[in-house]
Amino acid sequence: MVHFTAEEKAAITSLWGKVNVEDAGGEALGRLLVVYPWTQRFFDSFGNLSSTSAIMGNPKVKSHGKKVLTSFGDAIKNLDNLKGTFAKLSELHCDKLHVDPENFKLLGNVLVIILASHFGKEFTPDVQAVWQKLVAGVATALGHKYH
Amino acid sequence: MGARARSACLTGGPVPRRLFASYPQTKTYFPHFDLHPGSAHLRTHGAKVVAALGDAVKSIDNISGALAKLSELHAYVLRVDPVNFKLLSHCLLVTVASHFPADFTADAHTAWDKFLSIVSCILTEKYR
Numbered sequence: 001m002v003h004f005t006a007e008e009k010a011a012i013t014s015l016w017g018k019v020n021v022e023d024a025g026g027e028a029l030g031r032l033l034v035v036y037p038w039t040q041r042f043f044d045s046f047g048n049l050s051s052t053s054a055i056m057g058n059p060k061v062k063s064h065g066k067k068v069l070t071s072f073g074d075a076i077k078n079l080d081n082l083k084g085t086f087a088k089l090s091e092l093h094c095d096k097l098h099v100d101p102e103n104f105k106l107l108g109n110v111l112v113i114i115l116a117s118h119f120g121k122e123f124t125p126d127v128q129a130v131w132q133k134l135v136a137g138v139a140t141a142l143g144h145k146y147h
Numbered sequence: 148m149g150a151r152a153r154s155a156c157l158t159g160g161p162v163p164r165r166l167f168a169s170y171p172q173t174k175t176y177f178p179h180f181d182l183h184p185g186s187a188h189l190r191t192h193g194a195k196v197v198a199a200l201g202d203a204v205k206s207i208d209n210i211s212g213a214l215a216k217l218s219e220l221h222a223y224v225l226r227v228d229p230v231n232f233k234l235l236s237h238c239l240l241v242t243v244a245s246h247f248p249a250d251f252t253a254d255a256h257t258a259w260d261k262f263l264s265i266v267s268c269i270l271t272e273k274y275r
Contacts, residue, residue: 034253035260052253109237113256116241117248125161125168128241132169 002137004079008130015119015127016076024118025069026062028111030055036106042099068107075138082141090145101143108135161245162196163189165238173231203266214269222273229274232267239263 004012033040033055040049046060055061071089078085093099112131116123164184166173180188199217206213221227240259244251251259 031253031256035257052257056253112237113240113244117244117251120245120248123241123245125164128165129168 002082002133002140004130004133008133009079011127011130012076012079012134015115015122015131016073019069019115019118021069021073022062022066024111024114025065025067027056027065028107028114029065029068030058030061031110031114032103032107033061035110039103039106042097042103069111072111072138075134075141079134082137083144086138086141087145090142093142094146101139101146104139104142105136108139111135160185160189160193161242162235162238163193165241166235169238170231170234173234176225176227176231200266203262207262210265211269211272214266218270218273221270226274229267229271232263232270236260236263236267 033043033049034052043049043061043064046058046064048054048058049061075082075085093101112128112135115131116128119127163182167182174182177188180186180192182189199214202213203210211218240256240263243259244256
């Protein structure tokens with residue numbers, strides 16, 4: 001069970017407050033599909049994913065990315081109970097979506113890279129370390145109900 | 148972007164700091180180093196790693212050849228657990244993204260990720 005200190009929670013929420021969830025979500029999901037093309041296997045219904053520009057401009061990618069990152073925002077409001085927060089989503093990803101939990105780690109790291117590119121110097125090594133802890137916690141929580 | 152990356156941001160400082168902050172277990176490979184930010188050990192060692200990556204880029208169609216000696220070093224002397232190459236690669240990407248956001252497009256990100264994963268494979272290919 002991952003535990004965040006008061007300072008870590010403050011670091012997370014203060015950065016998150018400056019994130020445009022819609023833009024960052026689309027970018028994170030888009031980059032996942034571009035950098036790790038095998039992840040496209042989950043998105044057959046999304047239409048044109050044939051090139052980088054097609055993926056990054058795809059409206060379904062943007063809208064789904066926003067959904068995913070909004071749910072990340074819920075995690076941030078419930079840092080003391082990530083497993084509870086993601087219980088239903090965990091069941092969904094296992095039973096209906098059949099997503100290999102390895103993908104949660106990939107997306108988490110893509111998100112960290114995007115935050116680094118948006119925040120530059122502000123995304124210090126210590127800030128990164130807290131976010132690595134968070135994305136690892138979210139990935140674990142999402143995999144928790146797999147059976 | 149390669150030359151700028153080498154000179155501006157990869158020389159010793161940010162990458163190991165990020166690695167040791169996010170993945171403290173990686174410090175176990177450096178019990179003989181002063182790991183304080185800016186230490187001479189880190190600067191020298193960081194420069195070595197960056198130079199080796201530069202050699203790999205220059206011989207991008209024969210990375211195996213360019214890194215043959217390093218591959219043996221990692222297999223027989225250093226024996227760094229393979230999982231750590233992913234961690235270091237990730238911290239390299241984070242550093243590049245934070246320094247060159249405009250250049251670090253999705254395609255550049257893909258190319259760097261692919262390059263670093265190939266380098267990692269080559270450095271561990273003689274392990275057994």
